[in-house]
Amino acid sequence: MSGAILGWSVLIAQLAVAAAMILAAIRMLKGPRAQDKVLGLDTLYITAMLQFLLFGIRTGTSIYFEMALVIAILGFVATVALAKFLMRGEVIE
Amino acid sequence: MNRLLPYPLLIVSIVVMWLALTRFSVGQLLLGAGVALVAAQGLAALRPSTPRLRRWDLIPKLIGIVLLDIVRSNIAVARLILSGKRAKRKSGFVAIPLELRDPMGLAVLAVIITSTPGTAWLDYSDRRGVLLLHIFDLVDESEWVDLIKTRYEYLLMEIFE
Amino acid sequence: MSVEYDIPLWIALPVSAFLLIGAFLTLTGTIGLIRLRIFYDRLHAPTLGSSWGTGAIVIASMILFSYLESRPVVHEILIGIFVTVTTPVTFMLLGRAALYRDRSEGSPLVPPMDVAPPPSKETTAEPAS
Incomplete structure (x- = not known):
């Protein structure tokens, strides 16, 4: 009974986060300007990280936690580099 | 103490974090302590000036205020986005002259302002000390200047300066 | 549609509530990302996902795994701290980059470089608002 409650909640949450990933990807592809695309990419990274946490909750294993952490770090580095590129035209000064 | 163990707070928090990530055992405690010592030495090599905390007792109050504000503005911004009444909402830029100069305090203020939905930190000129914010739901400019100055800046100046 | 492990109701309810x-909140943030018209408005929308969107899911995960492994599991806090500390950096950099680009194009939407007070007051003390 309680397993079913949690199972359905995780499913609904995963669908909601999947929809969020699609919306972020649309913003990333559509733009219109470069900063909109980078913002969409950063949001996509955050939602992907949440999706991995939800997979971890569904399976009850903590393997997915490491993946989520790696995605969070990659997303941070990528967005910082891209924002720096937008501002100056080069990543390393 | 200073030469061998710089940043005692950092060392303690790294050891606690290490033990939280692994299971507690003597080996893990020693390993975590070793990592913490190396990290503290590395930080000491990077930046010699220790941030000074003047008022420890105000930090829980600040955290409480910030968590409450984040919850409140989450609800407010979510409602604004979902209701979709674009015509009634007006967003805009606000310039706020700050008296806070401590780099650590400014960094904390940046984290607070950016992680609160509805306010975004855009630019800070450290020569003139003027902060440029973008406010999602701008009703009254002076109200926001008052809010930032009395709610956060005052507390941060008490804590850090 | 059930999970593969056994949990009591008093764990399942709070975990489900935090998850939903x-x-x-994350979904609302991305809806805002699509619906809002100006870039500076859009900059606010994803903070919903990165503040309490992430926070709630991290709390749910902490409750569940603390029960499953019957010890306090706090390593999810790492993700919480990481997202809290890094999101301001990325959004600040993005905001500044957008501001810089808009200013260099002379866009009328953004305030010019010299917002009040003017630079001639540099040497005198800042008035205390």
Whole structure:
């Protein structure tokens, strides 16, 4: 009974986060300007990280936690580099 | 103490974090302590000036205020986005002259302002000390200047300066 | 549609509630990302996902794994701290980059470089608002 409650909640949450990933990807592809695309990419990274946490909750294993952490770090580095590129035209000064 | 163990707070928090990530055992405690010592030495090599905390007792109050504000503005911004009444909402830029100069305090203020939905930190000129914010739901400019100055800046100046 | 492990009701209810809150806040944030018209407005929308969207899911995960492994599991806090500390950096950099680009194009939407007070007051003390 309680397993079913949690199972359905995780499913609904995963669908909601999947929809969020699609919306972020649309913003990333559509733009219109470069900063909109980078913002969409950063949001996509955050939602992907949440999706991995939800997979971890569904399976009850903590393997997915490491993946989520790696995605969070990659997303941070990528967005910082891209924002720096937008501002100056080069990543390393 | 200073030469061998710089940043005692950092060392303690790294050891606690290490033990939280692994299971507690003597080996893990020693390993975590070793990592913490190396990290503290590395930080000491990077930046010699220790941030000074003047008022420890105000930090829980600040955290409480910030968590409450984040919850409140989450609800407010979510409602604004979902209701979709674009015509009634007006967003805009606000310039706020700050008296806070401590780099650590400014960094904390940046984290607070950016992680609160509805306010975004855009630019800070450290020569003139003027902060440029973008406010999602701008009703009254002076109200926001008052809010930032009395709610956060005052507390941060008490804590850090 | 059930999970593969056994949990009591008093764990399942709060975990489910936090999961749904977090997921729908994140979804709301991305809806805003699509619906809002100006870039500076859009900059606010994803903070819903990165503040309590992430926070709620991390809390749910902490409650569940603390029960499953019957010890306090706090390593999810790492993700919470990481997202809290890094999101301001990325959004600040993005905001500044957008401001810089808009200013260099002379866009009328953004305030010019010299917002009040003017630079001639540099040497005198800042008035205390």
